[in-house]
Amino acid sequence: MHRLATVFEELAAQDRKAFVTFITAGDPDTATSLEILKGLPGAGADVIELGMPFSDPMADGPAIQRASLRALHAGQDMHKTLAMVRAFRETNKTTPIVLMGYYNPIYVYPVDSFLADAVEAGVDGLIVVDAPPEADDELCIPAMNAGLNFVRLTTPTTDDHRLGAVLANTSGFVYYVSITGVTGTRAPDLEAVAKNVARIKARTTLPVAVGFGVRTPEQAKSIASVADGVVVGSALVDTIAQSLDDKGRATELTVSSVLTLVEKLSAGLKAA
Amino acid sequence: MDPIAETPLHLNSYRTGPDERGHFGLYGGRFVAETLMPLILELEAAYEAAKIDPAFHAELADLNAHYAGRPSPLYFAERLTQHLGGAKVYFKREELNHTGSHKVNNCLGQILLAKRMGKKRIIAETGAGQHGVATATVAARFGLPCVIYMGATDIERQKPNVFRMRLLGAEVRPVISGTGTLKDAMNEALRDWVSNVEDTFYIIGTVAGPHPYPAMVRDFQAVIGQETREQMLAAEGRLPDTLVAAIGGGSNAMGIFHPFLDDPSVKMFGVEAAGRGLDVPNGHCASLNGGKPGVLHGNRTYLLQDGDGQILEGHSISAGLDYPGIGPEHSWLRDTGRVTYVSATDREALDAFQLCTRIEGIIPALEPAHALAYVTKLAPTLPPDDLLVMNMSGRGDKDIFAVAGHLGMDI
Numbered sequence: 001m002h003r004l005a006t007v008f009e010e011l012a013a014q015d016r017k018a019f020v021t022f023i024t025a026g027d028p029d030t031a032t033s034l035e036i037l038k039g040l041p042g043a044g045a046d047v048i049e050l051g052m053p054f055s056d057p058m059a060d061g062p063a064i065q066r067a068s069l070r071a072l073h074a075g076q077d078m079h080k081t082l083a084m085v086r087a088f089r090e091t092n093k094t095t096p097i098v099l100m101g102y103y104n105p106i107y108v109y110p111v112d113s114f115l116a117d118a119v120e121a122g123v124d125g126l127i128v129v130d131a132p133p134e135a136d137d138e139l140c141i142p143a144m145n146a147g148l149n150f151v152r153l154t155t156p157t158t159d160d161h162r163l164g165a166v167l168a169n170t171s172g173f174v175y176y177v178s179i180t181g182v183t184g185t186r187a188p189d190l191e192a193v194a195k196n197v198a199r200i201k202a203r204t205t206l207p208v209a210v211g212f213g214v215r216t217p218e219q220a221k222s223i224a225s226v227a228d229g230v231v232v233g234s235a236l237v238d239t240i241a242q243s244l245d246d247k248g249r250a251t252e253l254t255v256s257s258v259l260t261l262v263e264k265l266s267a268g269l270k271a272a
Numbered sequence: 273m274d275p276i277a278e279t280p281l282h283l284n285s286y287r288t289g290p291d292e293r294g295h296f297g298l299y300g301g302r303f304v305a306e307t308l309m310p311l312i313l314e315l316e317a318a319y320e321a322a323k324i325d326p327a328f329h330a331e332l333a334d335l336n337a338h339y340a341g342r343p344s345p346l347y348f349a350e351r352l353t354q355h356l357g358g359a360k361v362y363f364k365r366e367e368l369n370h371t372g373s374h375k376v377n378n379c380l381g382q383i384l385l386a387k388r389m390g391k392k393r394i395i396a397e398t399g400a401g402q403h404g405v406a407t408a409t410v411a412a413r414f415g416l417p418c419v420i421y422m423g424a425t426d427i428e429r430q431k432p433n434v435f436r437m438r439l440l441g442a443e444v445r446p447v448i449s450g451t452g453t454l455k456d457a458m459n460e461a462l463r464d465w466v467s468n469v470e471d472t473f474y475i476i477g478t479v480a481g482p483h484p485y486p487a488m489v490r491d492f493q494a495v496i497g498q499e500t501r502e503q504m505l506a507a508e509g510r511l512p513d514t515l516v517a518a519i520g521g522g523s524n525a526m527g528i529f530h531p532f533l534d535d536p537s538v539k540m541f542g543v544e545a546a547g548r549g550l551d552v553p554n555g556h557c558a559s560l561n562g563g564k565p566g567v568l569h570g571n572r573t574y575l576l577q578d579g580d581g582q583i584l585e586g587h588s589i590s591a592g593l594d595y596p597g598i599g600p601e602h603s604w605l606r607d608t609g610r611v612t613y614v615s616a617t618d619r620e621a622l623d624a625f626q627l628c629t630r631i632e633g634i635i636p637a638l639e640p641a642h643a644l645a646y647v648t649k650l651a652p653t654l655p656p657d658d659l660l661v662m663n664m665s666g667r668g669d670k671d672i673f674a675v676a677g678h679l680g681m682d683i
Binding site: 135157 | 301306307463469564566579580582
């Protein structure tokens with residue numbers, strides 16, 4: 001069974017919610033980023049979204065834009081990101097890793113080689129922000145055939161008519177974007193989230209995780225009360241940014257401050 | 273999968289694209305985040321309805337005639353023709369339009385569509401500021417609030433247009449993300465749109481972006497080629513032989529080319545910005561001559577990018593050509609060979625800028641100065657009965673400060 005399905009099933013059996021953490025691969029440098037990645041499961045992460053840095057992250061707010069640029073300036077590329085996953089898998093065989101990013105770096109890799117390399121590295125799923133269902137034949141379906149889950153974003157603007165198309169080839173889990181906007185900029189409205197998660201769950205048996213605006217243990221706890229999982233990204237990336245020295249380099253606080261925040265968020269969520 | 277979408281286009285016509293999924297061959301499409309997808313589909317439906325509504329066309333034609341000043345003249349550049357000694361050179365005078373460039377053609381069309389759709393707020397991106405000024409102008413004319421995203425670097429080098437937009441009542445928001453140029457402004461406009469989906473209409477300024485923008489902007493700009501056709505028939509009794517236009521995103525070129533694509537006798541040349549030279553890494557903006565296919569800003573097209581798929585900034589003396597992509601229909605026309613894409617350097621554009629100013633008394637924008645630079649090479653190789661039309665897409669008043677700087681003059 002796929003790692004994503006296993007984790008969500010095990011959590012459901014324990015009546016727990018999944019804590020999904022996002023960091024950008026290579027932020028602020030490959031070595032520090034790998035150390036954070038390796039520490040995430042121990043700090044309470046159930047699923048890891050690993051951002052593939054892109055020069056033009058159109059769906060992301062300032063925090064993740066800056067994280068992408070930090071990583072690219074430090075020399076991160078797709079091969080280094082896959083190497084991070086390979087290194088992580090040497091010691092962790094259970095925590096699912098979902099690569100998240102934009103289509104162009106995959107397209108020029110190109111697609112078939114990327115999918116083969118991702119599977120070989122130990123990647124479990126993909127979230128590709130700008131590859132909508134209309135482009136399924138060129139990325140989503142080949143990814144599924146290669147053995148990867150393709151996690152789709154649904155948003156407040158995804159009406160009932162579109163929801164069917166969006167869910168059709170989705171696997172692993174459904175990522176509900178809780179706001180109309182970019183990552184990390186607004187707080188979600190719990191009532192609206194609950195209504196939309198229920199609307200999605202009426203149409204699929206897949207777990208639904210909610211993200212794009214969750215920053216505090218309290219928010220994580222309240223979102224967890226209406227969903228199967230909670231995604232936190234910008235808050236972690238901001239913590240990395242705050243730990244850097246004035247030249248943007250990692251300090252001794254970088255790894256520990258992120259993992260401490262993950263522990264706090266995880267505790268808040270488990271109190272749900 | 274839709275079998276029709278997979279069938280290659282029949283090349284007895286180059287004017288049938290895009291297909292119903294917005295593809296020109298391999299290029300185009302709708303590569304956007306899910307939040308935007310319902311809006312893109314709504315926009316497409318609204319545009320399809322407007323296209324077959326005579327009232328929409330009548331209102332647009334009226335504004336084109338009485339507000340923008342169309343038709344723009346087709347002018348025989350007699351002194352330049354004598355100087356170059358070859359083809360008979362005409363200018364399509366888009367620089368005489370209201371706001372000083374071809375950009376107003378598209379903005380009038382899109383704002384009428386915004387009005388039909390009941391949208392209450394207008395956003396746009398701009399590089400040189402020509403599209404920003406045209407958008408701010410039509411927003412003022414229709415009484416809609418308007419936000420223009422402009423890279424901080426471009427704001428610095430295009431001050432007169434920034435002031436013009438502010439006078440017109442637009443809010444100009446500096447974009448500091450990335451490197452603060454046109455592609456970053458487009459990213460930021462897309463972020464605004466995602467965040468304000470209910471009431472906002474995004475007026476994209478070129479023949480790029482997710483479907484239906486490339487086709488829609490082309491349709492609004494095709495008035496340039498339609499007029500050229502009629503005017504040349506009236507002046508010379510036949511079609512032109514050669515068309516030349518500058519290419520950044522490619523809207524002025526697509527506007528003059530498209531109505532002639534199925535006339536095999538008409539040769540077409542798109543002129544990209546070669547900046548400091550095509551052989552200088554990241555020193556040019558020639559997506560077709562120096563880039564490769566990729567996906568950005570909602571469409572697949574030729575892009576300036578590195579081996580990892582990261583988008584490069586490029587360089588051009590002209591802020592209006594300083595874009596790492598190009599409209600997807602141009603990518604398709606390149607691959608099919610129907611249009612020839614060439615380039616001109618910063619230096620060649622500056623020389624053409626001065627030549628045109630002195631010999632024809634027309635100060636061209638730096639964008640069409642690139643087209644003119646190629647005309648100065650091409651025309652002498654053509655026979656005297658070759659009818660050549662260059663699209664004079666904008667006037668150069670905005671560029672005089674930059675040109676003075678490059679020529680080492682104080683003003």
